[in-house]
Amino acid sequence: MDYYIRTCAKAVDSAQQQITSEEIQMKWTPEAEEAIKKVPFFVRKRVRTRVEKEAEAAGNPLVSLTDVKATQARYLANMSSEIKGYQIETCFGPSGCPNRAIISDQLEARIEADVQKEDLLGFLKQHVKGDLKFHHEFRITLADCPNACSQPQIKDIGIIGACAPVVTDAPCSLCEACVEACKEDAIRIDTAKEVPVIDDDLCLKCGKCIPACPTGTLAEGQKGFRVQLGGKLGRHPQLAKELPGVYSAEQVRLIVKDCIRFYKQHSKLGRRFAQILQPADIEAIARRYPEI
Numbered sequence: 430m431d432y433y434i435r436t437c438a439k440a441v442d443s444a445q446q447q448i449t450s451e452e453i454q455m456k457w458t459p460e461a462e463e464a465i466k467k468v469p470f471f472v473r474k475r476v477r478t479r480v481e482k483e484a485e486a487a488g489n490p491l492v493s494l495t496d497v498k499a500t501q502a503r504y505l506a507n508m509s510s511e512i513k514g515y516q517i518e519t520c521f522g523p524s525g526c527p528n529r530a531i532i533s534d535q536l537e538a539r540i541e542a543d544v545q546k547e548d549l550l551g552f553l554k555q556h557v558k559g560d561l562k563f564h565h566e567f568r569i570t571l572a573d574c575p576n577a578c579s580q581p582q583i584k585d586i587g588i589i590g591a592c593a594p595v596v597t598d599a600p601c602s603l604c605e606a607c608v609e610a611c612k613e614d615a616i617r618i619d620t621a622k623e624v625p626v627i628d629d630d631l632c633l634k635c636g637k638c639i640p641a642c643p644t645g646t647l648a649e650g651q652k653g654f655r656v657q658l659g660g661k662l663g664r665h666p667q668l669a670k671e672l673p674g675v676y677s678a679e680q681v682r683l684i685v686k687d688c689i690r691f692y693k694q695h696s697k698l699g700r701r702f703a704q705i706l707q708p709a710d711i712e713a714i715a716r717r718y719p720e721i
């Protein structure tokens with residue numbers, strides 16, 4: 430388990446470093462980095478981006494503590510104007526994380542284009558009494574593998590990259606490399622039949638066992654996305670419930686649109702998707718979208 434956590438953390442660190450060097454380009458003082466960590470997590474990404482833009486516009490090559498404080502004060506004072514009705518995030522996978530189970534780069538942009546058409550901000554303005562807050566926004570996140578760094582379990586819709594192994598006819602050498610690669614203990618070797626056996630209940634579809642197999646006995650099977658619905662934090666936190674399958678990118682887009690339609694039909698006074706979504710609703714959605 431320690432190895433698993435270290436490996437994941439290393440991958441995320443590496444991905445974060447790549448984001449910093451490839452996309453943002455600005456350097457931060459240690460004091461500024463410490464200060465940004467104290468900004469509430471649900472607005473930290475937005476504030477960080479704003480800090481860099483404003484520091485760059487001011488001709489500061491290095492983001493300082495003063496830059497962070499000034500931007501944070503301006504941002505929090507005008508918070509209501511920053512609300513757009515939804516939040517869509519991804520993990521650091523697109524920056525080159527080696528753990529990605531599937532490449533989902535275009536999916537985020539396509540989902541955002543779909544969501545923009547739904548005018549969730551207009552919907553919230555009609556249905557929420559008083560000022561809109563960030564916690565009213567509809568939240569979607571993509572994680573490119575089951576390590577789930579972008580926390581899909583606590584979002585309205587969590588989308589997780591999946592690559593499930595299948596057993597082919599290629600003879601197994603009984604090397605057990607797949608068993609070693611699997612951190613879920615989801616593979617055992619049937620030595621009598623000389624085949625690997627995958628426990629579907631334990632398998633998280635991370636795909637790590639597939640490249641570990643030297644003989645091609647394990648190959649890519651279902652490749653797409655797992656979908657979790659109805660997670661939230663707040664006063665009554667709850668983890669999202671998973672639809673029972675792996676879905677294509679196009680199916681994911683349809684599921685997202687379906688969920689937003691459901692939310693707009695049933696949400697009153699700013700109630701969150703997680704508060705109105707019942708187990709029967711999840712079952713109905715699952716019936717409408719058979720897995721790939």
Ligand code: SF4
Binds near residue numbers: 441
């Ligand atoms: S969730 Fe994303 S960033 Fe985290 S380990 Fe998986 S691919 Fe990498």
Ligand code: SF4
Binds near residue numbers: 610611631637
């Ligand atoms: S895809 Fe499943 S069986 Fe293979 S390593 Fe990941 S969890 Fe284990």
Ligand code: SF4
Binds near residue numbers: 625
């Ligand atoms: S399935 Fe592949 S990795 Fe697993 S024991 Fe057989 S040959 Fe080795």
